[in-house]
Structure formats: C-alpha cells, structure tokens
Amino acid sequence: MKGVVFTEFLEYVEECYSPEMADKIIATSSLCSYGVYTSVGTYPHQELVKLISALSTETGRQVPDLIHAFGKHLFGRLIRIYPMFLTGFSSSFELLRSVQDQIHVKVRKLYPDAELPTFEYQSNHPDQLIIIYRSKRPFKDLAAGMIEGCIEHFGEAITLTWDSSVQPGDAGVRFVLERKA
Missing domain, CATH: 1.10.260 (434 Repressor (Amino-terminal Domain))
Incomplete structure (x- = not known):
C-alpha cells in the first residue's frame, strides 16, 4: 500500500x-x-x-467506523494533494465512473508499483450508479468513506448503500448510488 x-x-x-x-x-x-x-x-x-x-x-x-471516517477524510486530502485528478468532472457520478480507466491510469504513472483495487460499473438509469469494488485488502469501509467524501465534495443529494455479497465466493462489494429526487 x-x-x-x-x-x-x-x-x-x-x-x-x-x-x-x-x-x-x-x-x-x-x-x-x-x-x-x-x-x-x-x-x-x-x-x-x-x-x-x-x-x-x-x-x-469500532474498526469499520474508524476506517470509514478516515476514507471520507482521505478523499478530501487526496483531491488537495492531486487536484489534477478532478479536472473536468462536475459530479460524483462522472468522477466515480472514471476511477478505473482514467484516475488509476494516472496513479500508475506516478506510482508504477501501486496495487490498486478494481472498479466495474453498472447503470441502467441516469440517476443510479452501481460500482462493483474488488480489492485484495480489507478496506471496503475505506472505499465507502471515500465515495461519501466524493458525494460531499460535489454537494449532491445521493444515497449510498452497499453489500458484500456480489456473487457467491466473491470478495467484492456492490456499492449502489442513487440521486435523490
């Protein structure tokens, strides 16, 4: 890490x-x-x-609460340290959809040995984003906190829910983000 x-x-x-x-x-x-x-x-x-x-x-x-709170804090710190990662994004959905194919590419340029989690995206509706998060590390609460930090940064009304059982035998987490009407 x-x-x-x-x-x-x-x-x-x-x-x-x-x-x-x-x-x-x-x-x-x-x-x-x-x-x-x-x-x-x-x-x-x-x-x-x-x-x-x-x-x-x-x-x-509790450990999960501490990790989650740190994740929210970490998002804010990382956007101050690496503001270039936010360039061109006007919403949480836009930024979060870019993590795998854009932001992680930039991170690998800075840190070629970085072991990053993976993100897959699913969305059938413009007001919903589903993220399948996979990591070798036990930091789903860190990811949830960072996602909430992102939502707060953009000042959006979005609910976030998640469950750890993506598929039987899968260590992934399914995050569901829904814009409030």
Whole structure:
C-alpha cells in the first residue's frame, strides 16, 4: 500500500485525536517500519490494519467506523494533494465512473508499483450508479468513506448503500448510488 495512505492516516489521527495518540498507536502496533513512512514508499497494508486496530482499542470506536471516517477524510486530502485528478468532472457520478480507466491510469504513472483495487460499473438509469469494488485488502469501509467524501465534495443529494455479497465466493462489494429526487 502506498505510503501516502499511511502518512495521511497518521496526520488524521493527530488532527482528530492528538499527536500523542498517533505516537501511542505506533508504539503499541509492532510495526516492521517502526511507523516511519514516506508518501512515495510502499508498505504492507497489514500495518495500517494494526494502526487502526490500536486506535480502536484506545478510543473504543469500532474498526469499520474508524476506517470509514478516515476514507471520507482521505478523499478530501487526496483531491488537495492531486487536484489534477478532478479536472473536468462536475459530479460524483462522472468522477466515480472514471476511477478505473482514467484516475488509476494516472496513479500508475506516478506510482508504477501501486496495487490498486478494481472498479466495474453498472447503470441502467441516469440517476443510479452501481460500482462493483474488488480489492485484495480489507478496506471496503475505506472505499465507502471515500465515495461519501466524493458525494460531499460535489454537494449532491445521493444515497449510498452497499453489500458484500456480489456473487457467491466473491470478495467484492456492490456499492449502489442513487440521486435523490
């Protein structure tokens, strides 16, 4: 997993909790990297899982809730760091439909070794978007948070629902976005 996710997570912890909390979860997580990350480095995703689990222990918040909240925050941070990824998009649907074939292509140019999730799109109606999200990592809640961050960024009235059972034996998640009338 790219280091930018780790550096942003630790900054998120410092902002939402305290610098001491960030230090504490690093100290209690037995990390191979010792909690030293660069935004361009690559690190095992298990380290982020350990950090989030440690934060859950310290705060009493559930891991999925923490991951989801961080996903919303991360979307906002990534569009500030990489504003060129938003160029030409005027809605959540437009941006989200471009993740697989446009945004991930740009990400791979910046980070050739990035291991990215995949997105498939289904839509039979202009007010509905269905995204099939697949990842080797346990971060469906991160994806949901990022999608909600995208919706908030564009200020749209969209409901988001999801379920983890795309097909029997499939590890994917089916996100359904529907514009409210």
